[in-house]
Amino acid sequence: MQSVPVGLRADFEVCARLTASHYENFSVVSLFVPRELRPHFCSIYAFCRGVDDLGDELKGDRLAALDAYEEELRRAYGGTPQTPVFRALQHTIEACGLPMDPFLRLIEANRRDQRQATYETWDDLRDYCRYSADPVGRLVLGVFGCCDEERAALSDYTCTALQVANHLQDIHRDLKNGRIYVPKADLESFGASLEDIRQARMTDGVRACIKFEVERTAEWFTQGARLERLVPHRLGLQLRLYRLGGEAVLEALRRQDYDPFVRRPVVTSGQKLRIAMRAFMGFAQRGVAPG
Template identity: 25%
Template sequence: MTVLSTPAASAAVEQCRIITRDRARNFYYGLKLLPEPERSALFVIYAWMRTADDLVDDASHPAAETRTRLEALRVATVAACAGQPADDDPIMRALADVATRFDLDVTHFHAMIDGQLADLGQVRYERFDDLRRYCEQVASSVGLACISIWGYQDDRAPRRAVDRGIAFQLTNILRDFAEDFGRGRVYLPREDFDRHGLTPEILNAGSDERIEPFLVEQIDRVESYYRAARDLTTMVTPSCRPTLWAMTEIYQGLLRRMRREPERIVRGPRVRLSALTKSAIALKARWQARADR
């Protein structure tokens, strides 16, 4: 079963499912735990996000052209959320139905695109407040769209979703520091470097005694956002909780690994969870999903 009923619309959602399966890897199996129509809706949201990400990550186009393409995506997305998708774009056709069925707020998509635009060119943030705003754009907005699809009964859930999104994105930023540095992107704020007498270049070199206290401070801050959002899982519809739990456990597992081995943030290898750990998370999430049905 898919979220859409007509043959053409069902084919559009199936294309989104394939994109999610091929590109989301670990998340695909977590999303499969969702009931319908929430499962297909999340496939559509992921496919839309992948489209935006690919525009920014495509180094073959100059920044000005990428900016134009992102703004065109914005226009198409607004039209889809208003129930007028382009006929030749299956992702937009699927998004139109999802946005209507779950009453999605188009401002979430505006925020995601604004965050993608911020990634064009050389990225440097002066203050943590600036970085937090970026995290809200690219990650918290996704969380808000997700809980709109999953459903929730507690008015505090949107604030918790914002904090969980910030935690996820800060986890990504720490894990990917070396890769992002090589692409001219430094997300960690300059005020933090200044406080420790460091620079991004010194951190990337990875051989200074001031680095470990700096990284511990970063990890502590990320953990504070996980704590702030710790009760979000209990606020969403029970049948959707296993997916949110599994996603959170994966990200927190990465952060715990960085806590144990902070040097890997700058020296590598890139922090990953073992196949055994991911399998254990998946098994527990499946058990939870069966218990909630």
């Protein structure tokens, strides 16, 4: 935490603990992230985790809580934030020159989750991802100072793919919140229905639809992979780690014959290690050491 002001170190420690305490397919902050930028990754993640928890777990008026969260965000841009996460985030915003719009979109995505439980078409789901997923990639590019139009567009491919892979992985969990992120039109094109998902009925149509979603998501990962060569080397390796983790979730679905109900498709510890080593080999090949 030497790269942040002494008076904010306790606030950034809160963000770091929050980042470390939540399950992810891969760590948000790996050794591939330069040491001086890791606190900024943690403050952004803490913001994202906080808004998602309000949208998914809060007992009470979630929309009112999200409005209050937005008020605190606005104080981070022109006032005095009242909470550790937003005090840390204010420093990240100022140090990295981050715009407000991506943060506002992430809040709006969680508002949508309170109002909308299903999506008619892929285009509808894709629009949701422009709020729920794509802003994160743009913020990461902003931290590294390389968020131009071309790289942002490629980042959107990867972020949407990661979001859809997460939805496919967490169909059971999303159902507990009353949500289905498999487009209705896609299900119907294979002779399946939203009710099949609600009732966890594994039909031929559901299997065919999940296979279709897996392969389309894999293609989006392929489209976004070019970004890894267009950003600073360390960021490229971190992005590769995220992509390989998302692709591993898709492969887990393939291994269980596209049945999302039989078990939650997971990336095992051994697979994580192998993927991390694949990404780490980039350092060895380039003679770069993490730290």
